[in-house]
Amino acid sequence: MAVQVLDLSTNRIKEIPDLIGNLTSLQSLNFEDNCLQSLPANIGNLRKLRTLRLDRNPITKLPVQLGHLRHLNTLTLPAASLTFPPKDVCVAGVSSVLSYLRKAGKLPEDDSEVIETVVATEANQNVFSEMDRYWRDMETKRRQNTELHHRVAEEWRAQDELARHATESRSSALKRLAQVRASDSPFRVEFVVRVDLRLLSFFVINRLQEETRTRAELDRLQKQRDQRRQELVASLCDAEAHADALIARLRQRDAAQAAHLLQEAQWEEDQMRALYRHAGERLSRENREKVINSMQAMLLASEKTLKHSRNSKKGSRLNADAKSEDADRALRRVLANRQADHAVLAAQVAVEETRQKEAFECFQQQRDLRRQRIVGDIRLVEEELRRLTRAEQERRRFEGASAAACFAERRSDLVRLLAELQKQKELRESELRSRLVELEERKARDETDYWLVQYQRLMEKKPPRLLKEAFVDDDVYQVLAAADASDYAANFEYHRITSDRLLSFTDNDLIRASSLILNESLLLEQLIGVHALGAREAILRVLEKYKAKQNVSLPEPSAPVDEEVSEEVYSAKSLGADMDEKAGVSSTAAGDLPQPSAPPARIVARFESECCVCQDAECSTIFLPCGHVCCCEVCSARVSTCPLCRRIVEQCVQLS
Numbered sequence: 001m002a003v004q005v006l007d008l009s010t011n012r013i014k015e016i017p018d019l020i021g022n023l024t025s026l027q028s029l030n031f032e033d034n035c036l037q038s039l040p041a042n043i044g045n046l047r048k049l050r051t052l053r054l055d056r057n058p059i060t061k062l063p064v065q066l067g068h069l070r071h072l073n074t075l076t077l078p079a080a081s082l083t084f085p086p087k088d089v090c091v092a093g094v095s096s097v098l099s100y101l102r103k104a105g106k107l108p109e110d111d112s113e114v115i116e117t118v119v120a121t122e123a124n125q126n127v128f129s130e131m132d133r134y135w136r137d138m139e140t141k142r143r144q145n146t147e148l149h150h151r152v153a154e155e156w157r158a159q160d161e162l163a164r165h166a167t168e169s170r171s172s173a174l175k176r177l178a179q180v181r182a183s184d185s186p187f188r189v190e191f192v193v194r195v196d197l198r199l200l201s202f203f204v205i206n207r208l209q210e211e212t213r214t215r216a217e218l219d220r221l222q223k224q225r226d227q228r229r230q231e232l233v234a235s236l237c238d239a240e241a242h243a244d245a246l247i248a249r250l251r252q253r254d255a256a257q258a259a260h261l262l263q264e265a266q267w268e269e270d271q272m273r274a275l276y277r278h279a280g281e282r283l284s285r286e287n288r289e290k291v292i293n294s295m296q297a298m299l300l301a302s303e304k305t306l307k308h309s310r311n312s313k314k315g316s317r318l319n320a321d322a323k324s325e326d327a328d329r330a331l332r333r334v335l336a337n338r339q340a341d342h343a344v345l346a347a348q349v350a351v352e353e354t355r356q357k358e359a360f361e362c363f364q365q366q367r368d369l370r371r372q373r374i375v376g377d378i379r380l381v382e383e384e385l386r387r388l389t390r391a392e393q394e395r396r397r398f399e400g401a402s403a404a405a406c407f408a409e410r411r412s413d414l415v416r417l418l419a420e421l422q423k424q425k426e427l428r429e430s431e432l433r434s435r436l437v438e439l440e441e442r443k444a445r446d447e448t449d450y451w452l453v454q455y456q457r458l459m460e461k462k463p464p465r466l467l468k469e470a471f472v473d474d475d476v477y478q479v480l481a482a483a484d485a486s487d488y489a490a491n492f493e494y495h496r497i498t499s500d501r502l503l504s505f506t507d508n509d510l511i512r513a514s515s516l517i518l519n520e521s522l523l524l525e526q527l528i529g530v531h532a533l534g535a536r537e538a539i540l541r542v543l544e545k546y547k548a549k550q551n552v553s554l555p556e557p558s559a560p561v562d563e564e565v566s567e568e569v570y571s572a573k574s575l576g577a578d579m580d581e582k583a584g585v586s587s588t589a590a591g592d593l594p595q596p597s598a599p600p601a602r603i604v605a606r607f608e609s610e611c612c613v614c615q616d617a618e619c620s621t622i623f624l625p626c627g628h629v630c631c632c633e634v635c636s637a638r639v640s641t642c643p644l645c646r647r648i649v650e651q652c653v654q655l656s
Contacts (some may be wrong), residue, residue, distance in 0.1 A: 009033050009053070019282045021045035032056050032076070044068040054078060064105025067098050232394065239391035243410040246384050250377060250417055267531065308334065371432070374425045375656065381418045382655045385411065385622055386629040392644065393630070411627035418622070420651070475499035483538035488530050503543060511537045610641050611635050624651040 002025035009032040010421040021042025044065025055076040061084040243344040617632035
């Protein structure tokens with residue numbers, strides 16, 4: 001291989017031989033910090049030279065043959081001693097120096113040779129780079145092998161030294177023993193034997209201590225390994241138990257929901273009838289006054305415009321015929337402005353009605369309890385899939401690929417549950433949209449401010465987490481909170497249930513209650529909607545606990561509100577801890593279906609992981625049908641197979 005780099009810096013070289021011109025493949029030449037006073041003319045034959053370093057040399061003149069070096073891009077010169085080329089040319093750069101030398105030596109300026117050299121250089125550049133990489137790798141391996149040989153040789157020398165010392169010690173001991181035996185001195189023989197026995201015991205003790213330390217270290221490592229294995233097994237068992245509990249809980253709740261699905265549907269139907277009732281409701285007085293004021297302002301502007309047009313038309317009749325054309329043009333402008341005002345008003349009304357409809361639809365979805373419950377179940381299943389994926393990754397890390405199908409059955413069950421919940425969510429949203437269509441049909445024949453009235457009705461029945469201005473009795477809300485039945489606060493608020501009235505409630509009263517309609521002075525039975533047996537028992541148990549603690553009797557419904565009783569009911573929140581311990585007890589009432597005695601405890605799937613592709617973002621995509629959660633949203637769009645199980649990805653579901 002031809003020489004491409006030549007570094008001869010700091011060598012006190014005084015003269016460069018002419019044979020250097022034979023190194024035609026040379027690309028880098030370094031003569032810095034030497035004693036050179038001139039350069040040979042053959043240096044111009046180095047047509048591929050790119051770097052030339054001549055600094056810190058007593059050179060006074062450069063040969064004009066340097067002008068042939070058209071590829072030279074780095075040139076360092078001794079500015080202090082150099083007289084040719086001048087300093088101003090040297091300061092201007094490499095191209096200026098080469099151009100000056102070509103002009104001084106009357107060298108041709110054609111670029112044919114340059115083009116040929118560039119083509120050859122580009123053709124061989126890849127080969128040279130590959131060869132350089134190959135030789136660099138070879139040099140690295142050679143150095144590694146040399147170091148390895150040195151270490152092995154040093155170890156062999158150390159072992160030889162130890163063996164030599166052991167041999168010398170044994171030889172010296174044998175010699176001393178022979179000398180003692182030759183001297184026929186029993187005392188001396190006994191002394192030498194004792195010394196040898198002591199040395200031998202010393203070596204044996206050291207060896208035993210070393211073996212003891214080694215065995216203790218092995219025992220410690222084995223204990224650490226066993227402890228890590230036990231922790232892994234415990235985490236896997238916890239993940240399996242958690243998944244089984246979640247699957248069982250969701251299936252049990254689905255079975256329980258099927259039992260009272262008709263009651264819930266009836267309650268929702270009653271709620272929709274309540275929305276349809278009182279079609280004569282209107283907006284609040286403040287909002288209606290704003291609309292009326294806007295309409296009056298528009299009418300005043302229109303009347304003013306018409307009055308102005310009538311005055312203009314009357315004046316035009318008194319003026320000459322020359323002014324009639326201007327009056328007609330003004331009248332057309334007035335009419336056009338009036339039509340434009342009407343168009344703007346109609347567009348504003350349409351946009352406002354569309355926004356009212358969108359707000360009503362969004363708020364209806366937020367208020368719907370069944371949709372919220374389905375969304376909560378979907379999030380639980382997603383978190384459990386993430387937890388199982390994390391556990392499977394940990395098991396793969398410690399046990400290898402043999403644990404590929406350890407959680408396959410549970411993941412498949414969770415994937416089926418997720419698909420069912422997605423279908424239930426879509427079905428519920430379609431039902432809500434169909435109800436919206438029914439409301440749209442009613443809108444045409446009921447009233448103008450229809451969507452604002454419906455929104456106001458929904459605001460009266462909004463759930464507790466959306467309750468910003470609560471009109472429910474504080475004591476009633478505390479009782480519901482202690483019984484873990486806060487979801488029914490909107491029902492009690494709608495029926496205006498007070499604390500004294502709640503104290504007289506029975507199990508049947510929590511399902512339905514008599515509501516007083518003031519405008520008709522009639523008592524009608526309406527559903528409160530506490531259909532869950534466990535929730536009713538929890539509410540009644542809170543009241544009974546309070547009654548037993550305070551030793552007061554339940555007041556009659558017609559009695560006035562007792563302030564002391566109201567304050568004591570407010571303290572029912574302290575009984576919530578007792579209720580939590582017994583909330584899981586269920587009973588079967590006559591004529592009722594058995595249901596859980598309390599709302600199911602929320603199962604929280606805790607998870608911390610990162611994308612297995614980019615190792616940066618958090619996992620946010622479920623791969624179906626395998627159910628693994630191991631990639632972020634960006635990386636999941638670039639893969640077609642699951643990185644964990646290598647199954648083909650049929651669908652990607654983003655975590656909610």
